[in-house]
Amino acid sequence: ETLSNQSEPFNESLRLKTSVRNLVAFSVKDDALWSFTSYRLANEGSLAHSQLHAINRAKGNYVSEVHLSHSFEIMGCILELSGRADGIWRLNDKVIIHEIKTSATPLSEIHENFSEAHWAQGKCYAYLLSVTEDISEVTVRLTYYDREKNEEKSFDKTFKRDRLQRFIKTLIHPYIAWVRSQEKWKATRNISIENIIFPYPSYRKGQKLLAYNTYKCIEDGKRLFVQAPTGIGKTMGVLYPSIKALGEGKVDRLFYATAKTTTRGIAETAYNILAEQGLRLKVLTLTAKEKICLNDEKNCTPDKCPFILGYMSRSRKIVKDLLKKHDFFPREVITQAGLRHGICPFELSLDLALSCDLIICDYNYIFDPRVYLRRFFEQKERENYHIMIDEAHNLFDRARGMYSAELNVRLLLDISKEIKKDLPVINKALIKLRKELSVLEKQAGELVSEAGGVKYNTGHNAPESLKAPLGEFITAAESWVSGERDEEPYTDKLVNLFFDILHFKNILEIYSANYRTLITGKKTGFSLKLVCLDPGSMLDRRMSAAK
Ligand code: SF4
The missing domain is CATH 3.90.320.10 (Lambda Exonuclease; Chain A)
Known part of the structure; x- marks a missing residue:
């Protein structure tokens, strides 16, 4: 045709x-x-x-x-x-x-x-x-x-x-x-990459080896673990060869993931040093939604946030204009654009990311099952990504948190009290969930272990009996969460609880020998946590999305 x-x-x-x-x-x-x-x-x-x-x-x-x-x-x-x-x-x-x-x-x-x-x-x-x-x-x-x-x-x-x-x-x-404009941009970008040289007169001790191995790993499609002392210039030692590989078409996009905001600044500085030499690269720093949000109410529904109302119909032109004017999109540029055009800066940064070559972000956006960037990591026909993980020793602990989940009776009780008149169906589902938790409390018996003054029990089995009441709560609350609703004192708490319970249910689905069930407290202080001891397989799955 x-x-x-x-x-x-x-x-x-x-x-x-x-x-x-x-x-x-x-x-x-x-x-x-x-x-x-x-x-x-x-x-x-x-x-x-x-x-x-x-x-x-x-x-x-x-x-x-x-x-x-x-x-x-x-x-x-x-x-x-x-x-x-x-x-x-x-x-x-x-x-x-x-x-x-x-x-x-x-x-x-x-x-x-x-x-x-x-x-x-x-x-x-x-x-x-x-x-x-x-x-x-x-x-x-x-x-x-x-x-x-x-x-x-x-x-x-x-x-x-x-x-x-x-x-x-x-x-x-x-x-x-759009594809053609991307191709045109890539040609400009690649010529500039070809022309840049390592930005210091000489490599520091160990830095050349690091740069060589980074490049080689990209070529061979392998993972590189680096342990190097402070001061050898790790960021430039990794970023420079990665950008060179990007320019040669060995990868399609770079991600630089960090544990802290401060280290994101170091990656930005390294990029700026190369940009002074004439490097043309579209670079975006992703800032957490709650930090960059312009709406005092922090409520993303179109009737509560003027910055999302009409976003879809206006964003494409704004993104296009921004890409014409800037190569570098740190937080300030995104916030100013959001204010100037009256649109959500977080959604804007996600849309801009699709046209960026280097995305500097928190670990969450790559590894956390709740917030990872689906637009990049869930596509079937994926590009070749290269992910650089800064201070990767922090990732293990962070990932344990991302893949663990907790339910506690106190929170369920508090929300129940607030919603029982207005939302009886959701409240009924919450009561059912609480009842099942109290059955599990009885089954757990006396808390025999102790650490830091807290008594606890651990088990190897997933609390399967929670699946049905969790599902019932999600079904009962879903249309309230996504539908139009009046703002009530409990609204934020219930929305957060909905997503926490959804997360808990998802974690329960992947419970394996790498998990333990941790029980603490009694009665209203009862808490049940699915603790991820080893998130290795989950991290591996995410990393498989990259070279
Ligand atoms: S849509 Fe954007 S600006 Fe509006 S509340 Fe959500 S994050 Fe904030």
């Missing part, structure tokens, strides 16, 4: 691959999507999908999870677009593409044009199907499913193939323009 104007030059060398999901996320800036997806739980979504698939299959003529893919000649490139449609009905008189969205928003508030992006996904699949099977007309059925109530709401729209073709062009054009 040719989407291009035949007179355009065809550049055989530029071959691109992308998914429908990525294409739509890039080209359709839909504010409804922001609030819709921000709290959506992926596992709940897929469970809901399989429930709907089973119902539809039983009705006949339905195939679920259909992989679709097609290559197009467009704007002088070959673009392979692929994705998985949720389902296809092949009826006598029509073919229907099914796109399912698990809804946390009440179905009564969802109307036909609720989200441009949801229709865009359906239309992309419809077009892929129409070209691969030569069908002149395809219907898109968009189904919103409320899993809690087991209710669905569907909308149908039928499209001719040429209309779908025109639509898909409107998505592909900005995407390819």
